[in-house]
Structure formats: structure tokens, C-alpha cells
Amino acid sequence: MTREEETTRKSTQDGSATHPSLTIETPHHDLAPRSDEKVFELKDLSVHYGDNPAVKNINLDIFHKNITALIGPSGCGKSTLIRCLNRMNDLVPSARVEGELLYHGEDLYGPKVDPVQVRKMIGMVFQKPNPFPKSIYDNIAFGPRILGMKGDMDEIVENALRRGAIWDEVKDRLEDNAFGMSGGQQQRLCIARCIAVEPDVILMDEPCSALDPISTGKIEDLMMELKENYSIVIVTHNMQQAARVSDRTAFLIVELTADEQDRWGEIVEYDETEKIFTNPTDRRTEDYVTGKVG
Amino acid sequence: MESSVPPTERARFAVAGARANVAAALGSQPRADVTRNNLFAGLLFVSILIALAGLVALLAQAFIDGAPALSTKLITEPPSTIDTANAGFRPALIGSVVMIAFVIGMIVPLGVGAAIYLEEYADSTRWWNRVIELNIQNLAAVPSIIYGILGLGLIVRGPLDLGFILFAGAMTLALLVLPIVIIAAREAIRAVPPSIREGSLALGATQWQTIRRQVLPAAIPGVATGVILAVSRALGETAPLLLVGATVFVTADPMPFDGNYSALPVQIFQYATRPQADFQTLAAAGIILMLVVLIAMNSVAIWLRNRYEQKW
Numbered sequence: 001m002t003r004e005e006e007t008t009r010k011s012t013q014d015g016s017a018t019h020p021s022l023t024i025e026t027p028h029h030d031l032a033p034r035s036d037e038k039v040f041e042l043k044d045l046s047v048h049y050g051d052n053p054a055v056k057n058i059n060l061d062i063f064h065k066n067i068t069a070l071i072g073p074s075g076c077g078k079s080t081l082i083r084c085l086n087r088m089n090d091l092v093p094s095a096r097v098e099g100e101l102l103y104h105g106e107d108l109y110g111p112k113v114d115p116v117q118v119r120k121m122i123g124m125v126f127q128k129p130n131p132f133p134k135s136i137y138d139n140i141a142f143g144p145r146i147l148g149m150k151g152d153m154d155e156i157v158e159n160a161l162r163r164g165a166i167w168d169e170v171k172d173r174l175e176d177n178a179f180g181m182s183g184g185q186q187q188r189l190c191i192a193r194c195i196a197v198e199p200d201v202i203l204m205d206e207p208c209s210a211l212d213p214i215s216t217g218k219i220e221d222l223m224m225e226l227k228e229n230y231s232i233v234i235v236t237h238n239m240q241q242a243a244r245v246s247d248r249t250a251f252l253i254v255e256l257t258a259d260e261q262d263r264w265g266e267i268v269e270y271d272e273t274e275k276i277f278t279n280p281t282d283r284r285t286e287d288y289v290t291g292k293v294g
Numbered sequence: 295m296e297s298s299v300p301p302t303e304r305a306r307f308a309v310a311g312a313r314a315n316v317a318a319a320l321g322s323q324p325r326a327d328v329t330r331n332n333l334f335a336g337l338l339f340v341s342i343l344i345a346l347a348g349l350v351a352l353l354a355q356a357f358i359d360g361a362p363a364l365s366t367k368l369i370t371e372p373p374s375t376i377d378t379a380n381a382g383f384r385p386a387l388i389g390s391v392v393m394i395a396f397v398i399g400m401i402v403p404l405g406v407g408a409a410i411y412l413e414e415y416a417d418s419t420r421w422w423n424r425v426i427e428l429n430i431q432n433l434a435a436v437p438s439i440i441y442g443i444l445g446l447g448l449i450v451r452g453p454l455d456l457g458f459i460l461f462a463g464a465m466t467l468a469l470l471v472l473p474i475v476i477i478a479a480r481e482a483i484r485a486v487p488p489s490i491r492e493g494s495l496a497l498g499a500t501q502w503q504t505i506r507r508q509v510l511p512a513a514i515p516g517v518a519t520g521v522i523l524a525v526s527r528a529l530g531e532t533a534p535l536l537l538v539g540a541t542v543f544v545t546a547d548p549m550p551f552d553g554n555y556s557a558l559p560v561q562i563f564q565y566a567t568r569p570q571a572d573f574q575t576l577a578a579a580g581i582i583l584m585l586v587v588l589i590a591m592n593s594v595a596i597w598l599r600n601r602y603e604q605k606w
Contacts, residue, residue, distance in 0.1 A: 143499075
């Protein structure tokens with residue numbers, strides 16, 4: 001990088017730049033529930049796979065009953081980051097998490113923390129719908145059964161399906177195999193399955209990337225309803241989606257070492273979604289959200 | 295189409311020319327290529343014919359030779375060296391069936407357990423787990439007579455010292471076919487996509503709950519198929535049984551933990567080695583009996599696979 005370029009870059013990074021034409025409209029978030037209660041506090045968090053860094057220097061506060069979006073180009077470690085939040089990364093033997101990750105003030109990676117207990121409270125919805133090869137009913141009932149939840153199972157199942165906004169479509173065929181549903185229905189079933197165990201947080205790793213726009217719309221509506229009761233973290237490639245549903249957005253980029261041997265993700269900017277999409281502080285965020293790069 | 299303007303003469307020429315070009319391009323395969331193609335297909339067909347011819351010859355021979363002796367006496371009567379008209383396979387058949395029942399009882403828990411360990415728990419980056427994997431593949435290829443020697447040295451005599459009893463034969467056969475079950479069960483477990491395990495773990499299920507409630511139920515058809523194929527192999531094995539005491543000639547029904555026993559293939563072998571023609575006929579009839587049992591078992595395996603196999 002030449003000296004001139006460096007100075008231009010600095011001047012655009014200091015936040016004084018104006019952003020006249022942004023193509024993406026954000027909804028008004030004035031009515032969105034504001035909460036100062038922190039669900040997650042990430043302090044200098046980094047994740048390595050073996051010797052290769054995946055994300056570094058992550059500092060992030062995720063708030064209660066908010067939808068927090070993680071956006072950024074491929075390979076920036078969004079999925080790695082979200083998988084730290086319910087310790088799904090423990091399943092990768094070479095993964096190593098450093099730094100601090102507090103969940104309601106408790107160290108999530110503390111020595112006495114059982115990852116199984118963590119995942120009971122912090123549910124996850126995956127990129128590709130992954131219903132179990134069982135009936136719709138058993139898909140929902142699986143979680144409550146293994147956790148030994150008390151109460152009428154029929155009621156638990158119906159409640160979860162209602163809150164997953166799929167009850168009306170499946171109430172007459174609860175005993176049918178879930179594989180017979182459409183992709184969008186399967187994904188809502190997976191969300192309902194997650195809700196059935198009454199988690200505190202729902203993590204969504206690109207929940208709509210395999211779905212058509214109509215199914216995507218239904219899931220976004222569902223997310224807006226769910227945030228009345230749950231904190232949601234969503235990874236998405238779709239910036240319109242982040243703009244439409246989220247209260248706060250973190251933008252990550254891929255950093256490279258000088259010799260391009262190592263690459264990892266870092267947070268460039270984290271703020272209220274409206275600010276990220278209309279008046280970002282960092283030039284790189286602006287370029288990304290306006291579609292100039294990435 | 296009717297309302298469109300009819301093509302002019304020039305356009306018609308152009309269309310005809312284009313068609314001719316396309317037709318020429320599509321039909322331009324060189325003669326030599328066609329010949330080579332047909333030759334190759336012919337060779338492949340001949341190879342399958344040869345394989346089938348062997349099977350057909352075996353079946354035909356068995357049926358022609360054995361037909362005179364085919365009757366229910368094969369199942370109900372004990373063998374005899376004098377009265378060939380009323381000789382059968384009763385003790386051998388019972389011996390085989392009881393032995394197979396023991397074999398299933400041993401290979402299902404052991405095979406599935408080993409497969410679960412290797413697929414779900416073993417860290418394949420550790421060298422000892424890789425050595426175990428490699429050796430299971432090797433074990434499946436060890437000649438069965440070696441297992442007979444092992445059974446004799448380890449189970450019949452040696453440390454276990456069970457004597458020449460049916461249960462010792464069953465243990466030897468179980469050891470022989472265990473690698474087949476492990477390999478089949480591993481494949482069935484591996485075919486369950488990781489997303490199912492993730493979905494289960496993300497709900498707060500433990501690893502054991504995930505395996506027990508999600509992975510194993512989805513793997514059952516594959517495991518069952520593997521078990522049936524392994525049992526078919528065990529049913530047909532003769533060599534190891536000869537070493538661990540499947541006595542060549544038993545007239546009394548066998549007891550599992552006491553006394554002499556025999557098995558179908560051993561009895562067939564015994565009849566076949568006798569010079570008299572009547573015994574040859576009996577041996578052929580015994581082969582038919584065993585083929586019927588084997589085909590029935592394999593059909594169940596195929597039916598299971600088609601009926602319950604999960605498409606992901």
C-alpha cells in the first residue's frame with residue numbers, strides 16, 4: 001500500500017465521510033424492544049483450527065431480546081463465531097477457543113461448564129434444514145423427551161409448532177415423515193424443534209440460504225415474532241435480510257497476513273443495524289453494504 | 295402457427311441446409327468406433343455369462359443329482375450309514391440353526407459396539423485407532439481355516455477349555471464373521487449425515503442419547519443387512535468347524551453346551567466323501583437344502599435394505 005492510499009484510507013475510516021446513496025432501506029427500529037441486558041459478552045475472543053486462525057480479536061456484546069446479525073464475506077468466520085456461542089465448535093477436535101465468552105456473566109468455557117447444558121439453553125438452527133428421519137410429531141417431541149420435560153407432550157408439540165408458525169400446515173399430518181415437507185417447512189420445523197426445549201437464545205446459521213424468497217419471508221416474520229421472547233443471533237449472507245430483521249449488525253472481514261499464508265476474520269464494525277446500513281463509520285463496511293465489494 | 299406468414303423460398307432453403315448440417319454432424323461417428331464399442335460391450339456380456347454359467351451349472355448339477363432324495367425326510371431324519379433311503383440331516387440342521395442363533399447373539403452387540411466406537415468415539419488422528427481400523431479390514435480377509443485353528447487353540451482347548459461343544463463352534467464362527475458385521479455397521483453409521491447428529495446435540499442431547507435415539511435407529515437397516523450377510527457366510531463355513539469338533543457323524547440331536555454336534559455343510563461333506571452313489575445323492579439334496587436356506591436369508595437382507603433404507 002502506498003503512502004497516499006494509506007492516508008486516504010485513514011481519512012475515510014475516521015467516520016467523517018458521508019454516504020449519499022445507499023440502496024438498502026432499513027425498517028424503523030424505533031419500536032423494537034431495546035434492552036441493555038447483555039446475553040453474551042465476547043472479549044478478545046479468537047478461534048483456531050489447529051494452527052490456523054479462524055477469527056481473532058472479537059469483541060462483541062449481544063443484547064437480550066434483540067436480533068443480532070453477523071454479516072461479511074465468505075471465509076470471515078461468521079459460522080465459526082456463532083458456533084462458539086453454544087459450544088458446537090467442541091465437536092471439531094482441532095478447534096481451540098481463546099479469550100473470554102461470558103453468557104449472562106458466566107464464563108461459557110469455564111472448567112465447570114457442561115457443553116450439553118449450554119446447548120439446552122442456547123439452541124441452534126442450521127443452514128440446511130436437518131429434520132430427523134422421523135414423524136413431524138417425533139421431531140418436536142425428541143428434545144422435550146430427552147430433557148425429561150414435564151407436561152402433556154401433545155400440548156408441548158402443538159405449542160412449539162404454533163410458535164414455529166407451522167401448526168396450520170401440519171396439524172393434520174403430524175404422523176407423516178418430516179422428509180416429505182418442503183424445504184421452507186422443514187426449516188420452520190427445525191425452528192419449532194428448537195423452541196420446544198424452551199431455550200434462552202436461538203442461534204441461526206444462514207437459516208434461509210437454502211430457501212426460496214417466500215419461505216425466507218415466512219421465516220423472517222417468524223423471527224420478528226420470536227424476538228419478543230428470545231434473543232436471536234443470525235449469520236446471513238443476505239444483507240437485505242440483515243437490514244430487514246436485525247436490531248444490531250456486526251460486520252466481519254477477512255484479514256490476511258502479509259505473506260497471505262494465514263487468513264482470519266475480524267469485526268470491522270458493530271452497531272445498530274440502521275447505522276451500519278445508512279451511516280457506517282468504516283469505509284470497508286460501506287463498500288460491503290452498498291455492494292461495491294464482496 | 296397457422297396465422298404466421300408462410301416461409302419464403304429462401305428461408306426454406308436455409309432451414310433445410312441447417313437441418314442437413316445437424317443431421318450430418320449427428321450421424322458422423324466413424325465406423326471403427328462403432329465396432330470397438332460393440333466389441334467392448336460384447337466382452338463385458340461374455341464375462342457375466344461365464345460367471346452365471348458357473349452358478350447355473352452348480353444349481354443344475356445339485357438338482358439333477360439330488361432330486362431323487364428330496365423329501366421331508368431330509369429334515370426329519372438323522373443320518374445313517376446303512377439305511378440311505380431314510381437318512382437325513384436332522385441333527386446337522388438343528389446344529390446349524392442353534393449355532394446361527396448363538397452367532398447372531400454374539401455378533402450383533404459386539405459388531406455394533408465396535409462400529410459405534412470406531413465411528414463415533416475413536417479419534418482417527420491417533421495411530422492406534424488407525425491400526426485397529428486397518429486390522430479389521432485385514433481380519434475380514436483371513437482364511438477361515440485360520441479361525442478354526444484359533445478356535446481350537448483358544449476356545450476348545452487353551453484358556454477357555456470348553457471342549458468340542460456346539461457353543462465353541464458358534465464362538466469360532468462369530469469370531470470369523472465379526473469383521474464383516476463391524477464393516478457393514480460402520481458403513482451404515484457413517485451414512486447417517488452429520489447434520490442429524492448436530493441437530494440432536496444442538497437440542498442438548500448427550501452424545502450417547504444422540505447415538506441411541508438418532509444414529510442407531512437410522513442405521514438399523516444397514517446393520518441388519520450386514521448381519522444377515524455375515525450369518526449366511528457363517529452358515530456355509532465348513533473348514534473351521536471341522537477343527538473345533540463339528541463331528542462328521544452324529545445321529546442324536548445336539549445340545550448347545552454338551553456332547554457332539556454337527557452342521558449342515560459338514561454333514562454334506564461327510565456324505566459326499568462316501569463312495570456309494572446313494573450318499574452322493576443325499577449330499578446333493580443337502581446342498582439344495584442349504585441353498586434354500588441361504589437364498590431365503592439373502593432375500594430377507596435385500597428386502598430389508600429396500601424397505602427400510604433411508605434416502606437422505
